[in-house]
Amino acid sequence: MTKTKIGIIGGAGYTAGELLRLLINHPEVEIAFVHSTSNAGEPVTSVHGGLLGETDLIFSDTHPLEDIDLLFLCSAHGHSRKFWEENSRPDGLKVIDLAQDFRDESEGYVYGLPEANFSRIRGARSVANPGCFATAIQLSLLPLAAAGLLPEKGDINVTALTGSTGAGVKPGSTTHFSWRNDNISVYKPFTHQHLKEIAMTLSQLQPGFSSEINFVPVRGDFARGIFAIVTLDSALDEEEAVKLYKDYYASAPFAVVSDSPVDLKQAVNTNKAVIHVEKHGRKLLVTCAEDNLLKGASGQAVQNMNIMLGLDQREGLRLKPSAF
Amino acid sequence: MTKTKIGIIGGAGYTAGELLRLLINHPEVEIAFVHSTSNAGEPVTSVHGGLLGETDLIFSDTHPLEDIDLLFLCSAHGHSRKFWEENSRPDGLKVIDLAQDFRDESEGYVYGLPEANFSRIRGARSVANPGCFATAIQLSLLPLAAAGLLPEKGDINVTALTGSTGAGVKPGSTTHFSWRNDNISVYKPFTHQHLKEIAMTLSQLQPGFSSEINFVPVRGDFARGIFAIVTLDSALDEEEAVKLYKDYYASAPFAVVSDSPVDLKQAVNTNKAVIHVEKHGRKLLVTCAEDNLLKGASGQAVQNMNIMLGLDQREGLRLKPSAF
Amino acid sequence: MTKTKIGIIGGAGYTAGELLRLLINHPEVEIAFVHSTSNAGEPVTSVHGGLLGETDLIFSDTHPLEDIDLLFLCSAHGHSRKFWEENSRPDGLKVIDLAQDFRDESEGYVYGLPEANFSRIRGARSVANPGCFATAIQLSLLPLAAAGLLPEKGDINVTALTGSTGAGVKPGSTTHFSWRNDNISVYKPFTHQHLKEIAMTLSQLQPGFSSEINFVPVRGDFARGIFAIVTLDSALDEEEAVKLYKDYYASAPFAVVSDSPVDLKQAVNTNKAVIHVEKHGRKLLVTCAEDNLLKGASGQAVQNMNIMLGLDQREGLRLKPSAF
C-alpha cells in the first residue's frame, strides 16, 4: 500500500515541530517536504528538539504541491490566505490549515473539531484546525449544546490557563523565563480571538444560542497544556450531566470523561482532552485538560488527517503520556 | 525604649518560619520564645531556610506567657481554641491567631483585615488573622462593598490560584514535586472554608449583601503567591470603578491599585496586594496578586501587630520584592 | 502470532507506571497482571496518570507466575531477593529486575545495559536493569573503556542532576514542591550506590581499570531526566574522540551522539541517551542527557525485553519526545 505523501509549510514553528514528532512514527504517511524560508538547507533536528537520531529530513526552500497528497499549513495567522493567493492548488490536494484564517468555514473549509463535525471532516477537502483554547472550551460545552441545554441567557464563565508554547517560538517579554517562571497573569480578557469559533460551533449545534462567554485567558508557568475551568447555570443534576457527557463522547476516542477531578498532566503529551463534570448548587462545573500542542493543535491536525484519509482516528496518536 | 516581647506557638510551620524571617529584622520587637513540640532543642535554622547566620534562636519546649507582650498562634486550625482551653491568658497579653479558629469574631477577636477593620484592630486585644485566599478575594471586593455596590443578586465569580506553601509543610501527594510541577488542578470548588469569612466582612460593609460567591480554588505550580480573578456585573464604568478602588485604598500602604495588568511576581516576597480593575461590557474584572505567606498570612500578622502596638503599619515590612 | 504474556510486581510505583504506559501500546505483549499489595482491586488509572481511557486494568492481589512468559520486578531495592525467597520460579519464566538486587550479576543475572552487553542479554533468562545515574554515566564512558582508553590513574569527575521522579512516589521533604521548586542541592557525594555497577562494567570492558570516579549527584528542580557532566584527561583529540563514540554507538539505536551541545529536553520522554563530546586542553568533556524513567529505568527494561524476545530493540519505544 502506498503511503500518503505529506507537505508542511511553516516548518520551523512549534506546531510544525510537533507535527513532525508525530508523523515520523505514523505508519501510513511519508513526509515529502518541510518548507521553511528561514531554515532552508538546515536539518530539521537543528530546530526541533527530541528528533536527533530519528530523522534526516532537511528544511526545503521549495514546496512542490503536485508531489503531495495532503498539505499542512503551519504558518502564522494570516499567512494561509496569503499562501493561496500566491500558489495554485492542485485538484486532488487535501489541506489542513492550523492557522485561524479559515476557521469561519469560508472558502469551503470545514471546522476540524472531530467531536462536533466528524462526518463533515470525513468528506472534506479542506479543514481548518481549531484553536487551542477553542478546543478545550468547546469540548467542555459540546454535549450541552448538542442537547440544546446551554443557558439561553445568563453567563458562561471560563477561566483557562495556557502553557508558554501557545505563544510560539519567537522569544518575547512574556515568554522570558525570568519573568514567566512562577508567574501568573491575565491577557486579552473577554476579547480573545477564539471566542468567534466557539460561538460558531455552539450555535450550529444549538440554534439560537447567544449567551455571553466570559473568557479570561491566563498565562500559566508551564510549557505544555491548557486547563479550562467552566461554570454555568444548569437544570441538570450531577448524575444527568455526567451521563450526558459520557453518552456524547462514547465514540470519541480522545474526549475522555473522568469520574475524578482532573489535573493537567493527565493530558500532557497525549491527544486526549480529559473532562470532569460536577454540580454545586445550581452551577455546573466543567474542567478540561488538554495538551495545547496536541489536541489543541498538531495532534488534532493528525486526527483530522486520519479522518480525511479514512484511517482509524487513533493512528499515530497512541502516545505515551509524559505523566510527570 | 523597650522592645515588645514576642512569643510564637507552632514554631515549625511555614507561617511561623515566615514570621521569624520578618521579626528578626523588625526594629521594635524581640523574640522571647519560639515553641515547637516536635523540634524543641533544635536551632530554628534547622527548620527554617534562609536564616542561617542571622539567628541563634532555639525551639523551646515551654511557652511562658507571662514573659511576653504579644503571642502569635501559628498552629494548625483547631489548635488555637485547644491552646486556650489548656492555658490561661495573662491580662495584658495581646494575641494574634493565624488559624481560622476565631475568624468568626467569637471570643472578642477582631477580624484582622486592616483595609476593612483598621480602627477596630488598633484597639483590639485579640486579632484573628485572615485566610490567604480570603485576603485576596476581599481586597478585590472591599471598595464595592463599602460603597454598597456589590450586586444584590447575580454571581460573583472567583477563580484563584495558590502556591504550594498554602498547603503547609507536611508532604503529601498534591505537594509532591513530581506531581505538582507543571500541573494545574482544582480543589474544594464552591465549598472552600474561606467563603465564610469573606461573606462576614462583605455583609458588615454592605448590609443585606447575600449574593453567591462562586469560588473555584486552583492549585498552581509555584511555591509562593495567590492570584485571584474576580468577575461580576457592575453599573460602574471603568473610570468610576478605578477611582472607587484608588480612593478606598488611598491610605492603605499595602493595597496598591495598578493602572496596568498585574502579574503574580509583582507581589511575591512583599506584603502588598496589587490590584487591577477593568471593565468589559457589563462585567467588572478585578485581578489581585499577593504573597500567600505575607499579605496572606505572616506579613499581615505583622501588619496587625504594628497597628495593635501603635506603630507605622509598614514597620518591618519594607521588603525587597523578589521580582524573579 | 501469540503475544508474550507479562506480569508486573510492585505495580504502584513510578517505574511500574512508566512500564505500563509503554507496554499498553507495545504490539507484541499483553499484560496478564499488575500486582500491588496496597492498591489491589483499584483500577490502574487511579494511580498512574495519563492512562485514563486507555486501559481497564485492575491492580491484582495475586501474581500467577505460571501464567506468564516474562516478569518485571518493580519493587523497592531489596524486595526482589525477598520475592524469590518467597516464590518459586517456573522454568521458562524470563525475569527483568528493575531494583539493584542483582546488578552485581549474582544468581545468573546479566547486567542489562544493551550498549555494553547486547549479546549476553539476548541469551539471558534473567536481566538486572541498570540504575538511572549508572546508565547515563556508563554511556558517557563506554567507548573509552571498550578501547582501553580510560585513564589508568587520575580523576574521572562526574556531576549529574536528576529529576524528582528518581526519588520515587513516596512524598518526603526533598520532594516537597515548596522546597524542591527552583532549588538545587547535592546528596550522597562520592558515595552513591550506583558507583559499584559502573565500576563493574568499566572494568569488564577495560581490565585493570581502577581510577576513581568522583561522582557528585545533584537534585534538580525538574521531574524527569538526568543530565550528566563528565570530565577526564584524554590523549585523544576532539575529532578522534567523537569518531570513537560514533563508531561505538553506530548500531545502538538509543545512544545518539550529537554534534552540537545537548540539552536535557532532547531526551525527555524518549528512550534515547543523547551524548556530546568536546575537548578542551587535555580535558575531554562528555555530556549525556536521558530520561531517568525511560532509558534510565522502564524504557531500558522494555529494550532489554525486546532483546530477550528477539524483537527489534525499538519495538514499543518509538516515542514522541515531549520536547517542551
Place this chain on the structure above:
Amino acid sequence: MTKTKIGIIGGAGYTAGELLRLLINHPEVEIAFVHSTSNAGEPVTSVHGGLLGETDLIFSDTHPLEDIDLLFLCSAHGHSRKFWEENSRPDGLKVIDLAQDFRDESEGYVYGLPEANFSRIRGARSVANPGCFATAIQLSLLPLAAAGLLPEKGDINVTALTGSTGAGVKPGSTTHFSWRNDNISVYKPFTHQHLKEIAMTLSQLQPGFSSEINFVPVRGDFARGIFAIVTLDSALDEEEAVKLYKDYYASAPFAVVSDSPVDLKQAVNTNKAVIHVEKHGRKLLVTCAEDNLLKGASGQAVQNMNIMLGLDQREGLRLKPSAF
C-alpha cells in the same frame, strides 16, 4: 545627616532593577537619577517588577555627575569604558562598576570582593564589582588560597549552575520559557570569562598559584541563584578544612559556613553566600549557594558602597530570604 546621593547608569537592566529594589529602603542614600536611554520619561515601575507603590522615580535622559556622590554603572560589558571616554568624572565622585570592564584592576579600580579586599575597597575611589559566577567560585576557594593551600598542580573542578536572570533582560532562545523550563544545558565550558578574575584574586592571595580551574557553567531552570560545586585534592582533613573556612569568614557577615549541606534557596533573595565543606577520601568538596543578582551582583555592589562610605556592611542588606 545628609544622605549620599546616588546615580545609576543603565537603569533598565536586571542589575539596576535589583539595585533600586535595595536602595529604595537603604536609610543612608537617596537616588538622584536613574538613567536609561531606552526608557527615559517612563516610571521606573514600568520596567522593574515589585516596586509599584514604593517609588515615583522616572527614568532620566540626563546623568548630571556633579550632583551625585556615587555612581553605579549597570550597563552591558564594554559600555563602562565607553562611558568614561564620553564623560568626564568629577573629582569627588565614587564609582562602582557592575560590568567586567575594570575587573582587571586597571585604571585604579579595586576588585570589589569584600571577603578578599575589604581594606582596599574601604579606601577606594573606584570599585569593579565581581562577576556572579566569580563570586561563588572565589568564596569557595578564598580560605585555601589565603592559607597557601590550593594545590600547586592538579585540577580544581567546578560545576556551577546559574539562574536565567544571569543572562539579562533581553529575550533569547536560551531564556525562552518553553525551552528553559525543566531543561539543563552546558555553555562556555572551560572558557567562561570569569576565569580571569578568579585567577587574579587567587594568585594575589597565594602567589605562584597556577593550577587549572576546570569550570563547567550550567544553565539552570530557575530564575535566581548560583549553586557552585567545587572539588579538589587537599591534605586537610574535614575538621581542619571546616575550621579554616569558619576562621577565614569569622568577620564576614555575608559568607556563612554551614555545618549541614546547603541548598540554593537558603541564599535566594539574600546577600549571603552559604558555604559547606566536606572531605571524601583525598577530595575536598565545597558547595556554595548565592543569589546571582544580590551577592553575585547588586547586593555586593551595595555592600561595596557601604564599605566605601564607612557604613556597616549590612546596611540595607538585612533582607527577608524568600525561602520558597
